[in-house]
Amino acid sequence: MSRHPLLNPKIDYVPEEESAAKAxxxxxxxxxxxxxxxxxxxxxxxxxxxxxxxxxxxWSVCYMTPRNFGLQLDPDCEVICLWDSECHExxxxxxPQLTEPVSYAIEKIRERYITND
Numbered sequence: 001m002s003r004h005p006l007l008n009p010k011i012d013y014v015p016e017e018e019s020a021a022k023a024x025x026x027x028x029x030x031x032x033x034x035x036x037x038x039x040x041x042x043x044x045x046x047x048x049x050x051x052x053x054x055x056x057x058x059w060s061v062c063y064m065t066p067r068n069f070g071l072q073l074d075p076d077c078e079v080i081c082l083w084d085s086e087c088h089e090x091x092x093x094x095x096p097q098l099t100e101p102v103s104y105a106i107e108k109i110r111e112r113y114i115t116n117d
Contacts, residue, residue, distance in 0.1 A: 006070040013050035021049035025058040027075020039106045064113050080105045
């Protein structure tokens with residue numbers, strides 16, 4: 001089982017290769033990583049993927065300087081969770097993102113974590 005400071009210590013996460021995570025996860029936001037890599041190419045290869053065997057969620061941690069961030073996809077709630085050690089945001093089909101939650105998530109990643117891209 002794997003631990004990262006951004007992940008819930010009460011959950012036993014299993015590390016997953018990116019290709020396996022993408023093949024397994026077919027829910028809401030399934031193409032978010034392709035869209036992130038297209039919009040912010042410097043993030044390709046910076047994510048580590050995890051699986052919680054009790055859910056169908058996709059969990060990931062992006063290793064960045066000055067701070068890492070987590071990205072979770074939840075197919076049941078249709079939400080993208082974006083968080084770090086200081087903030088947590090749930091992004092879905094409600095204001096202010098309404099119709100484009102993936103684009104909104106990418107905008108927040110760029111604002112919070114990208115210093116030069």
